[in-house]
Amino acid sequence: MLYCSTRGEEQPRPATRAVLQGLAQDGGLFVPAAPLPRVALEPLLPLDYLQRAAAIIRPFLEEFSEAEMESMVRKAYGGGAFRHPSIAPLHRLDDRLYLLELWHGPTCAFKDMALQFLPHLLNAAAAKTGERATAVILTATSGDTGKAALEGFRDVPGTRVIVFYPEEGVSAIQRQQMVTQEGGNVHVAAVRGNFDDAQAGVKAIFADGALADKLACRGFKFTSANSINWGRLLPQVIYYFSAYLDLLASGTIKAGEKINFVVPTGNFGNILAGYYAARMGLPVGKLICAANQNNVLAEFFQTGLYNRNRPFYRTISPSMDILVSSNLERLLFELSGRDPAQVKEWMRLLKEKGAYQVHPAVFRAMAAIFWSDWAGDDETIAVIGRTYREYGYLLDPHTAVGKAVYDKYRAATGDDSRTVILSTASPFKFADSVARAVLPPAQCAGRSPFELLPLLAEATGAPIPAPLQKLEQLPVRHRTLARKEEMPKVVLDFLGVN
Numbered sequence: 001m002l003y004c005s006t007r008g009e010e011q012p013r014p015a016t017r018a019v020l021q022g023l024a025q026d027g028g029l030f031v032p033a034a035p036l037p038r039v040a041l042e043p044l045l046p047l048d049y050l051q052r053a054a055a056i057i058r059p060f061l062e063e064f065s066e067a068e069m070e071s072m073v074r075k076a077y078g079g080g081a082f083r084h085p086s087i088a089p090l091h092r093l094d095d096r097l098y099l100l101e102l103w104h105g106p107t108c109a110f111k112d113m114a115l116q117f118l119p120h121l122l123n124a125a126a127a128k129t130g131e132r133a134t135a136v137i138l139t140a141t142s143g144d145t146g147k148a149a150l151e152g153f154r155d156v157p158g159t160r161v162i163v164f165y166p167e168e169g170v171s172a173i174q175r176q177q178m179v180t181q182e183g184g185n186v187h188v189a190a191v192r193g194n195f196d197d198a199q200a201g202v203k204a205i206f207a208d209g210a211l212a213d214k215l216a217c218r219g220f221k222f223t224s225a226n227s228i229n230w231g232r233l234l235p236q237v238i239y240y241f242s243a244y245l246d247l248l249a250s251g252t253i254k255a256g257e258k259i260n261f262v263v264p265t266g267n268f269g270n271i272l273a274g275y276y277a278a279r280m281g282l283p284v285g286k287l288i289c290a291a292n293q294n295n296v297l298a299e300f301f302q303t304g305l306y307n308r309n310r311p312f313y314r315t316i317s318p319s320m321d322i323l324v325s326s327n328l329e330r331l332l333f334e335l336s337g338r339d340p341a342q343v344k345e346w347m348r349l350l351k352e353k354g355a356y357q358v359h360p361a362v363f364r365a366m367a368a369i370f371w372s373d374w375a376g377d378d379e380t381i382a383v384i385g386r387t388y389r390e391y392g393y394l395l396d397p398h399t400a401v402g403k404a405v406y407d408k409y410r411a412a413t414g415d416d417s418r419t420v421i422l423s424t425a426s427p428f429k430f431a432d433s434v435a436r437a438v439l440p441p442a443q444c445a446g447r448s449p450f451e452l453l454p455l456l457a458e459a460t461g462a463p464i465p466a467p468l469q470k471l472e473q474l475p476v477r478h479r480t481l482a483r484k485e486e487m488p489k490v491v492l493d494f495l496g497v498n
């Protein structure tokens, strides 16, 4: 399988090159150049997560042998990093509704599902292509990606990881997770300002040719670990299949029965993997795109207008606070009939005017599989409380947005097909909001999120995930605080280049 750019100006190349490069030079994203492989479900039924993973993604990574594929998968999902034997277990809420728990990895959010795999893929790709340079993974994070990249790449030979997080933009638990990070190849720095400052600083470093040359002389090469990289998207296809197969294996659904997936969405990576799964033959009814108050995607799927000219809200589901969803470009490429000229025109309008409108035919194609709505913070808190009282189950705020939007979907369409909500974070990772939803106000008042963890566990009987248990006591290892202009120096200092 070869990969081409959504903007059409790059020679198709094998997966190894596409994942090492990350972003295409024409500014587009790499996508499979050939039709997607069809997956036969029957043979996958008796297999475990690791075996299913290798079988599903192998056709996308043809340069690797079966043994190499199995080795990568084993290192990612079989090395004890995931606390649940099923890796991504389903939790049944009722006859119709299931939660796919994607947060049993080391950082308690779904980013681990891909970021535990990506380092091994990059390493194997570097070995195959003869790439000698040390990969420098540079990441700006609003919280979850940074920690997952640090955990995924820690002590992976041939890699260095540098994470910049906004001094004022991450939760107390997220900050503590990052500044206590262990590993000989990792570096974490706070940036004065908000996420946009950190992100702009990282983009400036990526665009700085002189800096890249200087580092290249010393054997370093920048790469990206966010979901613009195909290597991060691909492992996310696996759990859509595994959820379906688990329902099939337990006799809950019949072969060929269509199910819906609800996906709490930000950068459109997770739900796009669901779209690819459907194109690979998974029987999917609707993909329900759940947004928070930053509802640019909900408007897009309802009207065909993508308009980022709107206020940016900081919500209690911060990993979905985003106005430009990068991965939508890959969907647009497919929906336009793989027309790079059309994609380029929409992206030009997005850049220059902040908005574009798709044609009726494209709108019909997206409405055939996607449905979307959004939920605000108050609704989200109410849903966490209600779900806890009704089912005794704790939702994190991102997953609760998914549940709120699912309830709207049911009410609007009457569709009672079996549905899986992708649960993207452990409720304990966002203890403040969750405690506020389920504990009496007097119990929460004046308490830090760390103090709320045991209270939540006690009141609900749900255990605190091990990585969060001793978090507050861990020694702080990273104290760098930089202004945006100092970020290149932070990079050079860490790499020992001057």
Ligand SMILES: *Cc1c(COP(=O)(O)O)cnc(C)c1O
Pocket (backbone or CB within 6 Å): 109, 110, 111, 144, 145, 227, 264, 265, 266, 267, 268, 269, 270, 271, 319, 320, 398, 424, 425
């Ligand atoms: C990253 C993230 C999301 C959004 O996923 P996208 O792939 O960016 O759409 C949702 N919930 C949580 C907890 C996340 O960390």
